[in-house]
Amino acid sequence: MSEKKNNTTTSPLSAEDKALIDFFAGLRRNSLDTLEAAARQLIGLVTTLLGLFFGVLAFKDEPAYLNTLTIQVIGTLSALGYLVTLFTALAVVLPRELNIPQYDLTAMRELLADLYKHKSRYLNMAQFSFAFGTLALFALILALLYRS
DSSP: OOEEETTEEEOOOOHHHHHHHHHHHHHHHHHHHHHHHHHHHHHHHHHHHHHHHHHHHOOSSOOGGGGSHHHHHHHHHHHHHHHHHHHHHHHHHSOOOOOOOSSOHHHHHHHHHHHHHHHHHHHHHHHHHHHHHHHHHHHHHHHHHTOO
C-alpha cells in the first residue's frame, strides 16, 4: 500500500529502515563530540611528542651535532608542525561565543552546519600538521642516528 505524494513513493518503514535512520541520527548528534575527542587526543599526543622532541635536543653540554644546519632545520620544522597541531586542535575544543537563535530551526541548522565545518576544518589541519611534525621528528632521529 503506497501513496503518491510530490513524485515520491512512500510506504511504512520497516524495523531495519527505522534502525538505519536512528543510526544516522545518532551519528549526526554525536559528530561534534567525536571531532572534539579526536582533537583532545591530538593535543595529548603532541604534548607527549614535544617532550620527546625536547628530550632528543636537550642536553647539559650542547653536542656539536646540534650546531649543524640539517639538524637545526629538521628540528625547527618538527617543532613548527607540532605547534601548529596544538593550536589548530585547540581551535576545535576551545569554546566560542555562539549566537544561538531561539525558535528558528533554519538558523539552528545553519549554525550546526557551520560548527561542524569549523571543527572538521581545524581538525583536518591538525591531523596534517601532526603528520608533518611526526615525519620531521622521524627524519631528525634518523639524521642523529646516521650522522657522519
